Amino acid sequence: MDVMKKVPVTEQEPKVRATNFEEVCLGYTKEEAMEEAARCLNCKNAQCMKGCPVSIDIPAFIAEVKEGNFEAAYQIISKSSALPAVCGRVCPQESQCEGKCIRGIKGEAVSIGKLERFVADWARENGIKPAPAEKKNGHKVAVIGSGPSGLTCAGDLAKLGYDVTIFEALHEAGGVLCYGIPEFRLPKQKVVAKEIENVKSLGVKIETNVVIGKSVTIDELLEEEGFEAVFIGSGAGLPRFMGIPGEQANGVFSANEFLTRNNLMKAFKNEYDTPIREGSKVVVVGGGNVAMDAARTALRLGAEVHIVYRRSEAELPARAEEVHHAKEEGIIFDLLQNPTEILVDENGWVKGIKIIRMELGEPDASGRRSPVEVPGSEYEMEADTVIMSLGTSPNPLISSTTKGLDINRRKCIVAEEDTGKTSKEGVYAGGDAVTGAATVILAMGAGKNAAKAIDEYLQGK
Amino acid sequence: MYPIVRKEKLADKIYLMDVEAPRVAKSCLPGQFIIIKMDEEGERIPLTICDYDRQKGTITIVFQTVGASTMRMADLSEGDSFMDFVGPLGCPSEICMEENLEETKKKKIVFIAGGVGTAPVYPQVKWLKEHGVDADVIMGSRTKDLLFYVDEMKAVAANLYVTTDDGSFGFHGVGTAQLEELVNGGKVYDHCVAIGPMIMMKFACITTKKLNIPTVVSMNPIMVDGTGMCGACRLVVGDEVKFACVDGPEFDGHLVDFDQAMKRQQQYKTEEGRAMLKLQEGDTHHGGCGHCGGDK
Numbered sequence: 119m120d121v122m123k124k125v126p127v128t129e130q131e132p133k134v135r136a137t138n139f140e141e142v143c144l145g146y147t148k149e150e151a152m153e154e155a156a157r158c159l160n161c162k163n164a165q166c167m168k169g170c171p172v173s174i175d176i177p178a179f180i181a182e183v184k185e186g187n188f189e190a191a192y193q194i195i196s197k198s199s200a201l202p203a204v205c206g207r208v209c210p211q212e213s214q215c216e217g218k219c220i221r222g223i224k225g226e227a228v229s230i231g232k233l234e235r236f237v238a239d240w241a242r243e244n245g246i247k248p249a250p251a252e253k254k255n256g257h258k259v260a261v262i263g264s265g266p267s268g269l270t271c272a273g274d275l276a277k278l279g280y281d282v283t284i285f286e287a288l289h290e291a292g293g294v295l296c297y298g299i300p301e302f303r304l305p306k307q308k309v310v311a312k313e314i315e316n317v318k319s320l321g322v323k324i325e326t327n328v329v330i331g332k333s334v335t336i337d338e339l340l341e342e343e344g345f346e347a348v349f350i351g352s353g354a355g356l357p358r359f360m361g362i363p364g365e366q367a368n369g370v371f372s373a374n375e376f377l378t379r380n381n382l383m384k385a386f387k388n389e390y391d392t393p394i395r396e397g398s399k400v401v402v403v404g405g406g407n408v409a410m411d412a413a414r415t416a417l418r419l420g421a422e423v424h425i426v427y428r429r430s431e432a433e434l435p436a437r438a439e440e441v442h443h444a445k446e447e448g449i450i451f452d453l454l455q456n457p458t459e460i461l462v463d464e465n466g467w468v469k470g471i472k473i474i475r476m477e478l479g480e481p482d483a484s485g486r487r488s489p490v491e492v493p494g495s496e497y498e499m500e501a502d503t504v505i506m507s508l509g510t511s512p513n514p515l516i517s518s519t520t521k522g523l524d525i526n527r528r529k530c531i532v533a534e535e536d537t538g539k540t541s542k543e544g545v546y547a548g549g550d551a552v553t554g555a556a557t558v559i560l561a562m563g564a565g566k567n568a569a570k571a572i573d574e575y576l577q578g579k
Numbered sequence: 580m581y582p583i584v585r586k587e588k589l590a591d592k593i594y595l596m597d598v599e600a601p602r603v604a605k606s607c608l609p610g611q612f613i614i615i616k617m618d619e620e621g622e623r624i625p626l627t628i629c630d631y632d633r634q635k636g637t638i639t640i641v642f643q644t645v646g647a648s649t650m651r652m653a654d655l656s657e658g659d660s661f662m663d664f665v666g667p668l669g670c671p672s673e674i675c676m677e678e679n680l681e682e683t684k685k686k687k688i689v690f691i692a693g694g695v696g697t698a699p700v701y702p703q704v705k706w707l708k709e710h711g712v713d714a715d716v717i718m719g720s721r722t723k724d725l726l727f728y729v730d731e732m733k734a735v736a737a738n739l740y741v742t743t744d745d746g747s748f749g750f751h752g753v754g755t756a757q758l759e760e761l762v763n764g765g766k767v768y769d770h771c772v773a774i775g776p777m778i779m780m781k782f783a784c785i786t787t788k789k790l791n792i793p794t795v796v797s798m799n800p801i802m803v804d805g806t807g808m809c810g811a812c813r814l815v816v817g818d819e820v821k822f823a824c825v826d827g828p829e830f831d832g833h834l835v836d837f838d839q840a841m842k843r844q845q846q847y848k849t850e851e852g853r854a855m856l857k858l859q860e861g862d863t864h865h866g867g868c869g870h871c872g873g874d875k
Contacts, residue, residue, distance in 0.1 A: 289623070289663035326663070327665035372811075374808055374809045375810055378804060378809050384620075391647060
């Protein structure tokens with residue numbers, strides 16, 4: 119074995135998985151996990167932990183895996199994370215824990231994400247659950263949204279003895295883990311539902327079909343329903359479009375709609391009533407994780423799929439692993455290109471897309487080199503479906519119905535970074551509702567910080 | 580679960596249900612809608628609220644069977660439950676908000692209800708009556724057998740005008756023709772609310788524009804989540820793209836691009852037809868739909 123390299127993980131063959139919705143990565147076996155764990159240098163001043171938004175004691179859990187003490191490893195992880203089976207699958211490890219791993223200086227970083235996933239999967243298969251609080255403290259806290267930040271905040275508060283109720287607007291708990299991230303990357307029944315069960319087993323109640331701001335307001339939760347604090351983890355909001363001609367045509371979808379129909383509403387399963395546009399040639403506009411998810415979903419539904427992104431490969435915001443998987447499966451990347459018009463047939467359906475080539479100019483505010491159009495380089499591509507994956511802007515339902523809750527220029531809820539404290543007493547917020555679209559783990563970090571702050575606030579009351 | 584406490588067949592293919600949903604019944608206002616999901620495999624179906632009882636905690640919905648999902652819904656009986664029922668969604672009608680009451684009282688209001696559009700019109704007229712505001716209602720349908728809620732509407736409207744396209748009951752013609760006749764006969768209106776099928780709302784707006792009556796319509800595009808997440812319900816109003824679920828469902832009818840909205844409504848027609856075929860033919864379905872491969 120080459121100690122400089124990661125123990126490889128088994129994956130479904132690209133050709134096979136391109137036609138099914140089963141999970142792509144099959145995870146480590148016991149032996150593989152222990153072998154990979156042995157590569158950890160067990161650094162005293164562990165850099166990897168500094169890269170983890172929820173500060174998992176990484177060297178400690180890996181040391182247990184190395185010895186085959188998987189249950190002990192699980193207990194170490196679950197002290198810091200409520201959703202390890204999710205994080206092990208969807209965190210951008212290369213820019214977090216693994217990005218800081220000392221092994222990574224000369225060779226490949228320790229496969230921390232795959233080890234976390236192994237431990238969480240092992241615990242689930244062996245019926246091990248996190249331990250609930252020994253004593254309830256009787257204080258009621260409401261959590262809005264059952265996505266990563268809400269589940270984390272609720273789980274942490276329940277462990278401290280709080281009586282926590284999560285309110286979810288959709289019919290199923292999980293937020294983006296359910297409607298956004300596809301089955302082949304994050305299995306719903308096997309993984310997401312089980313992680314939610316674990317949070318519930320800590321004593322957290324989840325009420326679905328409640329739209330805060332409509333069914334009931336935050337002020338009513340505080341004044342009439344007896345909640346002493348509220349955490350808002352309502353997620354991102356309205357999908358963005360480009361504002362180019364033809365965008366309202368039939369066959370143009372937001373990635374949110376396309377993914378929701380398929381993931382939450384299970385359009386890919388025959389026994390469900392949900393309709394979806396399968397498409398034969400699909401263009402996905404955008405280069406983030408959501409764009410990769412939409413593209414790989416369309417591919418599995420049987421289409422030829424192009425990703426059109428205005429910058430170059432180096433600037434793709436998606437995780438490296440997703441880009442790699444997408445390429446393996448046969449997604450065509452049309453980089454340094456940008457749509458200028460969607461071509462529409464006489465019945466109002468998409469028939470093609472007009473695209474202009476781009477080149478990279480000076481770095482912009484985000485530090486990325488901004489793309490500039492190449493004059494006269496426009497061309498037309500045939501397509502019957504276009505999926506816009508350009509991010510989202512905040513949902514106004516909560517901010518517009520809550521007295522004294524400040525929002526910023528971008529209409530995101532204003533909250534202190536370390537505590538999630540908002541302008542309204544007893545109300546905390548975190549995740550995409552505060553930052554705009556970001557990652558699962560950053561939302562979890564925010565939920566965790568807010569739980570700590572809410573505990574301090576209520577203990578000091 | 581959300582139990583059905585009352586079910587009635589109002590007319591051919593049109594059903595009424597009272598559903599227990601206390602949170603919704605406590606906070607809803609006229610003009611808002613709910614989303615219903617029958618069971619695990621069902622679609623999320625948006626329906627406008629037809630009535631509500633805050634004491635009993637029930638919401639009245641009225642729907643017409645148009646596709647596989649609504650046909651399955653019609654098979655449910657009293658005592659059955661919906662798996663999911665969420666709301667109230669969207670913004671309340673501006674004329675039915677306490678803070679606008681003084682303004683509303685000055686208006687001379689006429690409603691035009693087409694087909695199942697009668698259902699969402701009813702709670703608005705009722706709310707206005709309860710708040711001392713008179714409103715006339717023109718209620719149209721294709722034929723006599725499809726009319727429903729005539730007595731209920733009569734009880735809350737200042738004047739009720741019923742029309743049928745085939746002349747089998749009331750005024751012979753469409754609702755907008757009745758409006759024109761009323762206005763030509765000396766009636767004065769300065770606010771119109773038109774709710775019904777998109778094609779009817781489109782023509783109502785053409786007429787009211789001619790008559791110079793500001794008109795509000797309630798749009799019912801395709802939706803998935805109904806909370807401002809998926810963007811399926813977007814439509815063009817004036818020069819802007821709006822989301823019916825959070826910005827609407829009511830909009831200035833003279834600014835709505837109906838032709839585009841109607842095209843977008845056709846988007847899943849073939850898929851819906853396929854689901855309907857599957858439902859009707861069940862295990863006996865073997866081909867002909869062009870998709871299942873059964874005829875290859």
